[in-house]
Amino acid sequence: MKLIIRLLISTLAILVAANIIPGVQVVDTTTAIILAIVLGILNTFLKPVLQILALPITILTLGLFYFVINVFIIFFAEYLVQGFSVDGFIPALLFGLVVSVVSGILGMFLD
Known part of the structure; x- marks a missing residue:
């Protein structure tokens, strides 16, 4: 049940971000x-691999390269x-930030 609620929260965050940020289009709710x-799948499986591979450049940029990984x-x-x-x-970049913030705020009500 919690997984479905998380999915709905992420969907709502995506719809909010798509309506706020010019240059991002989501056709419909589906x-x-x-x-x-x-x-969710990419963040679970691909993002940790990319973060490990990009660790040296992330250290050099004081962590700002994580934003580039998120955009990728x-x-x-x-x-x-x-x-x-x-x-x-x-x-x-703005889409990723808004989705993270909105999901975080809505996720606080889940716990």
């Missing part, structure tokens, strides 16, 4: 649900999900 699933994950999700598009690096 696309947002699929995008939430894809982002969003662009990869854009490639995988039809109906989701991001127009550039800055909209993808």
Whole structure:
């Protein structure tokens, strides 16, 4: 049950971010649900590998390279999900930040 609620929270965060940030388009709610699933899978399996591989450059940039990894994950999700598009690096960066903040705020009510 908790997994379904987390999925709904992520979907709501994606819809909020897509409506706030110019340059990010999500066609409909079904696309947002699929995008939430894809982002969850990518963040679970691909992101830790990328963070380990990019550890030296992350240390050199004092942790700012984690944002670049997050943007890469969003662009990869854009490639995988039809109906989701991001127009550039800055909209993808802002999309990741807004989704994280909104999911975090809504997730606080889950615990």
